[in-house]
Amino acid sequence: MTFDPDQRRSGCPVSCSLDLLGDKWSLLIVRDMVFVHKRYFKEFLTSDEGIATNILTDRLGKLEAAGIISKRPDPDNGRQVIYTLTDKGVALVPLLVELVCWGALYDNAPDADADIVRSISKDKQRFVNKLTNAIQR
Amino acid sequence: MTFDPDQRRSGCPVSCSLDLLGDKWSLLIVRDMVFVHKRYFKEFLTSDEGIATNILTDRLGKLEAAGIISKRPDPDNGRQVIYTLTDKGVALVPLLVELVCWGALYDNAPDADADIVRSISKDKQRFVNKLTNAIQR
DNA sequence: CTGTATCCTTAGGGATACTG
């Protein structure tokens, strides 16, 4: 399964990004990998939004086809699979930070701590670096 | 038509943002407003991606319900309607800039000028300010 | 445990015609 660039709706970078990420689930998987270091199939199933197994399978496949994540067997347990972010996936951290700030500051997301988000939005780059460095490959 | 916060899948700010913006069309409309100052129904129909009239109607309604855009009659032509970004909509500019940079630098979007995108990614804030100030309300 | 497969319902969306 590889992503077909001919399916792009246009050459616009915004459009190309949305071709891969423009749905309600893909970025939630990346979020879980970035913010809470989830790596296993079952871990993604436990998030509050309640993704179904078939949707999770589909999105993991599409994210891998897009080169955003990669999978390998868990060295500690051959029957487990570990999903990790590629460089292309890690590069989504700034985008996720913007989604957090906008949702918190402008859409009043209930779970957001206003003080923390204000401090993040004052120095996004620092927060992006901190998150990026904490990601396990 | 107003947005119903009870339909949120969770309180997470990323999830809340995606509840409103997580599809393939909504952010393209905002993109057209931010980058090429489109304001009229017909203008949105002419973009490369080819949005259908029923989808455009639906998304304009949802964006308005979410408080991201507002509509008013064109003072120069009472039968025309002008769509403009609210403060909440203008606040999406940083997110759009991230979509541009990621699509260009990591997803090889054909229409992106690599040199320009590199210069943007070196000082995103400057570019965000420039775009934000150029938006007509 | 990690998925696949199936069933079934709903949502998305293209094409087109039509209304104020």
Added chain:
DNA sequence: CAGTATCCCTAAGGATACAG
């Protein structure tokens, strides 16, 4: 011009069972 409405097909997705 700015939408609405309709038709119709496909994609998305929830629930559940099942396989390697």
